[in-house]
Amino acid sequence: MTEAQLTAWLTLSFTPQLGGVGLARLISVDSAENIVRYSSQQLQHLGLKAAQIRYLQQPSHPEVEQCLQWQAESDWHHIVSPLEDDYPYLLNQMSSHPPVLFVKGDASVLHRQQVAIVGSRHASLEGLKAAKEFAYQLAEQGLTITSGLALGIDGHAHDGALLAQGTTVAVLGSGVEQIYPARHKGLAERIVQQGGALVSELRPDTKPRAEHFPRRNRIISGLSQGVLVVEAAERSGSLITARYAIEQNRDVFALPGSIYQAGFAGSNRLLQQGAYLALSPQDIIDELNPSLTRPFSLPRSSQSQLNLIPEASPPPVENHSQSLPFPQLFANVGNEPTPVDILAERTHIPVHEVMMQILELELAGYVSSVPGGYILNHGSKPK
Incomplete structure (x- = not known):
């Protein structure tokens, strides 16, 4: 072009x-x-x-002009339209395919066989371990791991693929020059340096907004031949990705979890509704590409390995003089991690609205996402 x-x-x-x-x-x-x-x-x-x-x-x-200048700045900057052969074939089959993709990294990786791995940002240690080990083993088989660069399952899936010296694709709800969450900037750099790619339908300088994230999920599933949901609550962004996958005629896999843990309610529901049960990476291989027969090799499953992604402290938050958004929700966030479902119960706000509001508060710097829920950022309460 x-x-x-x-x-x-x-x-x-x-x-x-x-x-x-x-x-x-x-x-x-x-x-x-x-x-x-x-x-x-x-x-x-x-x-x-x-x-x-x-x-x-x-x-x-x-x-x-800014986009054209961005592309000219580096050989790793690509703008791809559906009129070009570089545009991913599977994505082009979607009725709602993005009119343009901004790619930072190796654009050719988008044409490789991909498996999406998604799940909760507040996953259990077992869920994080599973995400990393499944990603590691699938990447060893030559599959590219696709996810959304979020905290929790997404980040561990990307990291697992990199540990296996494989490739991974991160689809962003922001521009490729506005990494969110900020603590995953290092992970994003590793993805590009190791032959993967950052992808967005948004202009490179676009800041993250809550409404961007549900739409980016259709790209995660659209690029992939199958979607693995590792751990998801009854209402979560991972289930949005699974729904898109079903609409796009992709295979959906899920890991089973305890019926007594709310964090697995969505995953278990998917299995009840007909998703493939994934007890090992071989179950995914058997459905997507039975010709892959290389033996699996497990990484060391240790606490230190689970924490290989550095979770840097969030930057200090300035006091805001403007009126606080969502004061009812904000008032129920404290110094101890509070899960989304507990926030919904306390505020009588539907879970999906709580998820949108809490993301807006996080993007504004009022709260932070941590294992187990959300906490108040120090100094964030307006005077």
């Missing part, structure tokens, strides 16, 4: 409220290069709204 073609494509991709479906409809009429040159009357005839026409009629688009 030439720079002129990419410029036109990005301009259409960033057009307000157009989306992938609207963009596909436009390019079924004409090329992106031609459409951005259309007159207001021609654009109106195509059904575009006034705000969209005003955007396309602007003489310049700084955000497009």
Whole structure:
């Protein structure tokens, strides 16, 4: 794709409220290069709204220029559209595939056979151990491990693949230059250095927002041939990924857990609804790629290995003079870790709303995610 073609494509991709479906409809009429040159009357005839026409009629688009400059800065920076062979085939089969992908790292890894491993950010030690060991063994078999770079299961899955000298893909709910959570910046660097990739449909400088994360889950499942849910509560982002996987005709696997632990309720429900039971990585291999026959080798299962991902302390939080968002939820977070389901019980707010609100508070720096739940950041309570 030439720079002129990419410029036109990005301009259409960033057009307000157009989306992938609207963009596909436009390019079924004409090329992106031609459409951005259309007159207001021609654009109106195509059904575009006034705000969209005003955007396309602007003489310049700084955000497009910034993206082109970002790509030119490094051989490891890639902007990939569905019109190119570099765009992942499986992802392109989705009706809601992203109109553009920003990739930092080796873009060719997106064409390898991938297995997604997802789960709770507040997983048990057993769940973290399972995520790392499954990722390690699957990566040893040549599979690429895909996840969301979150704390908990995601981070341990990425780390397990790297320990096996394998490749892993992190799909972000922010731009690839705005790593979230910040304590995983080192992990993100290791992913790129070891031949993997960071991927986002958002511009490289886009900061994380709560609404970005559910949508990025469709990319995690869309890139993968199968999705393994290691540990998930009844209502969690991992189940959103599983639902996308089912809609995309991907295989869904789940590890069983105790019926007395709320953190496994979602995983067990998936099994009840027909997900494949995964008792070992071989169960996944048998479904996805029976031709892989290399023997498994287990990493050392020790406490020290489970803690190989450095969990740096969050940066100090400034006092905020503006009104506090979600005061009812904030008032129920203290110095001891409080799980999401307990917060929902205390506040009488539905779990899915608690998850969205607590993420907003975390992004704003009021609270931190730790094993077992959320705690108040020191000095975060506004005066």
